Amino acid sequence: MRFKSLKLVLSILVIGFAVWFGTKWTSEAETTDTPGSANDPVVTKSYIDKQVAELVKAELAKQGGGVDDKKLQEMFDAFREEMAQSGGSSSKVEVVTVPVGKRLVAKDGAEFIVRAGKAMAYSSDANGISDLTDGVDIKNGKPVPNNHFILFPRGGRGVTAQVGQKAALTVLVRGDYEMQVQQ
Structure with missing residues (x-):
């Protein structure tokens, strides 16, 4: 009889602790700030x-030097222009x-996504092209999947239509590139 009452008391303590811990844990989880609230504002x-x-x-x-609003605006405009020039065509996506x-x-740093047609990888050396979607290196002459993000850290590599294909490829390009005649 004494053993049964001990089990009952222990069971009540375990259940009580579980209920207390569950409410404590839940209330701590709710204290995180909601994005966009006064405690965590969205910044424009x-x-x-x-x-x-x-x-x-x-x-x-x-530092002792004053700057008026006009001069400050000119500094910002010059900075924005410099950033736009350094970004060049790499920020624009071209079909x-x-x-x-x-x-x-591709030139150094270009990015491709083959949208239509069947493409093959082209590389002038032993290295392939980086398929970031699958995380693999596609070797020269192997198929390039459509809708995969392809990165060219170094230029001289690219894509071409698969042998026997009659339709042109459609490729989204970000960065510098050149069109070459196949030999």
């Missing part, structure tokens, strides 16, 4: 630009049609 680009401008003004004033008998060869 204009807000960041304004805060950076204020910090730059404060830092320049601290390129690759006719049969030609190959699309």
